[in-house]
Amino acid sequence: MLGSLLTAWLTLGWNVRKARKAFEAELRKEGIPKEDAERLSKHFADLKDQMMSTAKDAIRQGRKAQSQ
Amino acid sequence: MSEEEKREERKPKHKDDVEELRQVLGTVSDMVPNLIRGIVSSIFSAEAGKNMGAAAANFYKELKAAGMPDEVAIKMTEDYVHTFTDIGKLIQEATKKGGFNMKHGEKAGEDIQKIVEEEVRKKLSEKATEKPE
Numbered sequence: 001m002l003g004s005l006l007t008a009w010l011t012l013g014w015n016v017r018k019a020r021k022a023f024e025a026e027l028r029k030e031g032i033p034k035e036d037a038e039r040l041s042k043h044f045a046d047l048k049d050q051m052m053s054t055a056k057d058a059i060r061q062g063r064k065a066q067s068q
Numbered sequence: 069m070s071e072e073e074k075r076e077e078r079k080p081k082h083k084d085d086v087e088e089l090r091q092v093l094g095t096v097s098d099m100v101p102n103l104i105r106g107i108v109s110s111i112f113s114a115e116a117g118k119n120m121g122a123a124a125a126n127f128y129k130e131l132k133a134a135g136m137p138d139e140v141a142i143k144m145t146e147d148y149v150h151t152f153t154d155i156g157k158l159i160q161e162a163t164k165k166g167g168f169n170m171k172h173g174e175k176a177g178e179d180i181q182k183i184v185e186e187e188v189r190k191k192l193s194e195k196a197t198e199k200p201e
Contacts, residue, residue, distance in 0.1 A: 004101060012108060019117030026121025030129050036142050040124065043146075043153040048112065050157060 009052075016048045111155075124149050 020041040027037040110116060127148050131141040 008101065008105070011105075012112065015109065015112040018114040019112045019120075022114040022117035023121035023124070026118055027125050027128070030125035032125065032128060032142070032145075040142075040146055040149050043149050044112070044117070047153040047155070051108075 012048065012052075016044055020044045120149070120152055123152075 023041045023044065024034075024037040027040060028034065032040075124145055128141055128145045131144055132138075136144070
């Protein structure tokens with residue numbers, strides 16, 4: 001269980017990196033400066049963080065419910 | 069009754085339930101990770117990133133073609149990208165404990181209870197007034 005969670009987390013991180021790079025490459029093709037492309041692609045990382053915190057909250061809530 | 073049947077009868081029923089629960093949990097633990105993986109890969113993949121990037125780049129190109137200054141075009145493109153990636157907040161809102169849906173549901177339940185109680189009271193008082201006649 002713990003192993004599969006760790007694998008999922010690592011895979012997610014890798015996929016986010018790949019998605020960001022592909023996103024930036026497309027933006028740079030249209031002449032958007034590198035810094036701006038990186039700033040725009042930051043939203044991917046934000047989305048990942050939001051999803052992770054949602055998952056953590058769900059696990060925490062599940063534990064609370066079990067202990068009650 | 070054979071010895072085997074007697075033994076079967078003595079076997080507690082909860083053992084069957086535990087076995088069934090074990091099977092259900094086994095199936096769930098097989099399927100849920102695949103489901104989550106599918107959802108996540110539809111957002112976080114090179115293909116999805118490329119498509120989103122193409123859409124954002126096209127948006128930026130159109131703004132520039134319309135004569136928008138660089139800074140404004142970038143800011144508007146950022147807002148545009150933000151609408152794609154805003155689903156995280158939506159999910160968070162939807163799963164938040166005591167969020168909109170739950171509170172709303174509880175309130176609706178209380179309202180229904182009040183209405184039912186009032187109706188019952190009305191009917192009872194009507195019957196009470198009918199009886200003396």
